[in-house]
Amino acid sequence: MTGDDVLLEVDNLKKHFKVNQGWIASLMESFGSGSPDYVHAVDGVSFELREGETLGLAGESGCGKTTTGMSLVKLHEPTDGDIVYDNTRLSEASDSEIKNFRQNAQMIFQDPFESLNPRMTVYDTVAEPLRIHDIRNETARVQRALEFAELLPPEQYFNQYPHELSGGQRQRVAIARALVLDPDFIVADEPVSMLDVSLRAGVLSLLDRMTDEFGLSVVYISHDLSLLRHMCDRLAIMYMGKIVEKGPTEDVIENTQHPYTQALINAVPVPDPSVGRERVELQGEVGDVVDIPTGCRFKARCPDYIGDVCDQVLPPLEEKVAFDQDVACHLYESAEGYDPYEDLTGTSAAADAGESPESTPADD
């Protein structure tokens, strides 16, 4: 059902968090009097992860990229939708299937000072996953993992504690821990954002070697588009819990379609004073994900707001005519001929019909 080399498929994933209330409020709620609010952190996200591919998840803070990443490794149970791994839907997977999935999905975190247990030596930290899945010849595997993470000679690091290591070294131990089970894919949540610039490239080259030498797939989560351009084969831009644009990195960055992606790229400062960049004045701030507006979530800030269709009809993320990337925006006519104007309720439909949907793409 999925492409031959697709490792993982995310199918309309949703994750909502109940706004936390005291026990009295939940008491009142069980009597049906109070209705709980939900934070719609991830609100219907679908994408595929192919083998040996690095997929970037980009967006401002609060857009749901980290929650999505954590749902991929089952740190969160999806509220709706599902994740398909090895042709099994994880929500229906048996315990042994879950245990096998756990061996093949690992994660690297942002803060090097918090991603290692301060009370555990490097050896214990890297060996722990092996012990959980009781895989034998632990010491040899730990050694190999540390060597791959360029912590040479590995034995010297065995008995060291995290507080004796630098930020870069800690992040390498975290990578070794993620690798030791020889997983199929790794979710990396802003792995280098807390490292000094001059040290980042060293850690990033590790992630590259993982995909090239291992055939490992990486989901790279970051707000730093220039870094993502360097690292990722494909890119997905998220806004308020949904993907607004997804496709090969070069297409998404070089000929951007969605107005939000365009604003995001224009806002990135360039480390070259001689080159100017076109400044798009985008007002306001990211919307509140508790009571979600109707239609397109970017409508309040969108420089190319068309009218009621943006206001009422949620633009689906789909193949658009004449581009390689999928875009969720009414500016473009969808390849499969879906016409958003039909869903328009009320009289306003007639007024908008006149305006042809193929108005010129907004970004030039």
Place this chain on the structure above:
Amino acid sequence: MGKASFVVRRTLQLVVTLWAVGTVLFALFRLMPGDPTSYVVSSQMTQEARQQLIASYGLNDPLHIQYIRFLENLVVLNFGQSFHSNQPVTEVIATYLPNTLVLMLTAFIVAYAIGITLGVLSGWYRGSRFERSTVITALTARSVPTFYVGLIVLWIFGARLGVIPMSGMTSLGTGGSNAGFFDMVFSMDFVHHLLAPAVVLGFYYMGYPLLIMRSSMLEVLSEDFIDVCRAKGLKERTIMFKHAARNALLPIITAAAIALGYAVGGSVLIETVFAWPGIGREMVRAVLRRDFPVAQGTFIVLASTIIFLNFVADLAYGYLDPRVTYD
């Protein structure tokens, strides 16, 4: 959700906690090993007097009936009669509770005023000799048993120097029953009696707020906005009190609520040492005399005072910290 619903929710919680304390007490006296009635009757009574008394207390009724009656009495504050003096327990409470409140609250307020100020200063002048000495005094205040300090104070100032009265709340013959409670409280003689126990109790209470305030000050002083205040060119004193102390005050409120649990214990001991006619001392005497209704009644009053003061502390916290949004 607003303050109103917080108050409602918190009162609900207050009632539930009170009910829980009452139930535990009910269970304590009835489900304990041995014959529960042994607490109710005193040994010299004849057999039938004993049965008659037990019947009058309905102790042979099924448990749940007793429980319902117990709760009804609780609500209407009727704790039955004292064996010892046949006085209704509520009367006993009415006479002794105010004395405890006067002693405890004076000591509490004095202790918190001194404790907080010393806490602010020792937090600000960190590493100085002043800070080290205040911390040591605070620790000693919490380490040496309060009744022992009372004994020593009584011995030195009472027995040896005769500066303070050895016991009681008023000298004999002055506190006539007609004198109203309030004019008694403000009479010099009462203050003279109050001085020693209040000071000893205050010394015991002072340690806790001082240490909490100091660590809370240290926490606040590492915040960025203190640097910004310095950059704004404010005087050191303004930063210390207006910004640092004001923020450091917040944890003190919750700490005060917890400290109340210990405060009552302290006042029970001090009342015993200084023979101060407070409800704590009354409870101890009732327990020793196996005067079960008075013991039960005084205990419930003490516990509900604590729970109520906790409730007040929670509300006060809301006013002091704008970030609390009661959701």
Place this chain on the structure above:
Amino acid sequence: MAQEEQSSGSIFTDLDDGSTDTEVNKWQRTFRLWQETLREHWGMLTDELSVKLSMLTVAGFVLIAIFAPYIATHQPLQRQYQGDDGILIDKWVEPSLLGANSEYLLGTTAEGFDIFSQLVYGTRAALMVGLIAAVFTAGIGTLVGLVAGYYGGKVDDALMRLVDFLYGMPLLPTVIVLVAVLGPNLWNIILALIVLQWRSTARVIRSQSLSLRERPFVKAAEVAGAGDWHIISRHLAPNVLPMTFLYGSFGIAWAILAEAGVSFIGLGDPNTVSWGTMLQASRAYSALSFGAWWWFVPPGICIGLLVISGFLIGRGYEEITNPKLQ
């Protein structure tokens, strides 16, 4: 081993044959983990002068408690008789330390007991109450805190409501009532303290576990498939250990103070001597007005010394766990 059909370049391929080489077994690792943590804390703890002094004091008291029979000159609860015809009870004897020619170092009480021996045997009662109560205070509190903090939701709510209820009970009066009901003996006092004292530990450990629960290294263990108990014992417990020790040492201090208080008001254990019962007796016989300060001053000093040592050890530990407090 995970199914190997596609990733040829895995650096682990040649290790699949399952040859066991120098395996470091699991228990040895766990033991080393805890041993390392404790040694590290011990090192940090003992470089503080006040902590060293208080440790010496506690050790001193422990020695006295162990060798009490050899140190004490008389049986603590045995009346002393004077002279050969043995009928006269030695009451209110001046302490030989103050120059009186009596054989009692600190003199005798109004009932004719040797004060010095009572003081020595009192150490046993204090340490017994202190240590046992502290172990349970820290133990139960940590367990409840860890479980509430880790599982959160309904479990957390239920446990924390219980803690709030316990906080509603004033400590000493509740112990008094419990001891009155259960009968005045040392074990009942200890039981009453155990029931009440774990509440503050639970609340602190719970808030620490809640914050540890969200740390990436716990998430990483979860992702690797670690079970709840594995995470609690490997990741939460070692990081919560300093706080447990801290509240353990505070527990010693509170327990001793509470026992002294309960004994002082007359609910102490009649057939064991403790510093609290000594003070109660001295008050009952109004040693104050007799000026027999050698009767009621030493017990108070012993309590103060032992309790302040407990606090100082605790504070030394607190400064390790929270560097801001230095």
Place this chain on the structure above:
Amino acid sequence: MSQLEVEDLEVYYETEDGPAQAVDGVSFELEEGENLGIVGESGCGKTTLAKAIIGILPDAGYINNGSINFQGDDLTELPEPQRRRLKWEEISMIAQSAMNSLDPVYTIREQIVEAIETHRPGTGRVESDKIVTEMFELVGLDPDRADDYPHQFSGGMRQRAMIAMALALKPSLMLADEPTTALDVIMQDQILKRISSIQEEINSSMLVITHDVSVVAETCDRVIVMYAGKVAEEGPVEEIFDKPYHPYTIGLKRAFPNIQKSNQDLLSISGYPPELIDPQEGCRFAERCPMATDRCREEEPEAHYNNGLRSYCHYADEIDSELRPYADDSETWSKTAAATDGGVGE
């Protein structure tokens, strides 16, 4: 005489095992209305330098040597009352994470009015409210929200409130310590644009401290690159980015991704910044520098001048021939002393 002249300033921190030399002999000048950027990685001393200029060094920090001349007075010598009068009136600050740079228990208005009344005791309520409203409009905030508490503002709004407070007394020098690090890229863009437009309007000079090379490239006229407490290189922003004359700047430029370039291979400088407690002699970058020789390890480099750039490197003049041609391939950077001393120690 330029507005701010810092002459071989040394700022040390007292630690158990000896003084940490956070700033070790830094000199630079700032003209009226100029926009100077100080860029460097963590631990290079840029924040300590900023705190020394503003006058909020922590107790453990002290100025060991050197002077900070600001509009004629040496701030290090000035007695406390005068020094305090200069704070915020002449030199104001925009802190990094406005998250906790505003006192949580007072409203924004109260905190701004406090700054005004401290320095101009006479101003009445009406006057200070007018300033608050004016400042709010200047930074693009709705004046009616001046009575909110800091926690009711979003990250971007709190940063604007910080800027409003910094502008309240129309200072002649504004010091921004990582002003946009905690913000998302779109909010950062809005804030940077706002800061530069305000700066022109009130014509105050600005000192921007950041680790983000791109932010400096877009906002500053001149740049100082700092490494391990010393100035590595200083000069106009165009020249420094085009052809730097210090190996560290060259390496740093290649470690920074540029969104406008496709498939660029990033480069990392092996090794890590040296200890600040009795650091070794000579150039502090020697350990990680591909051109390092024994001379670099013993002798401290003086300033070399190449087309307007002041760089502290013995071989600054030979950079065009020795390093620049091979600077792009990562081989040159991996055979430095730090890389070869057993394991990638970083």
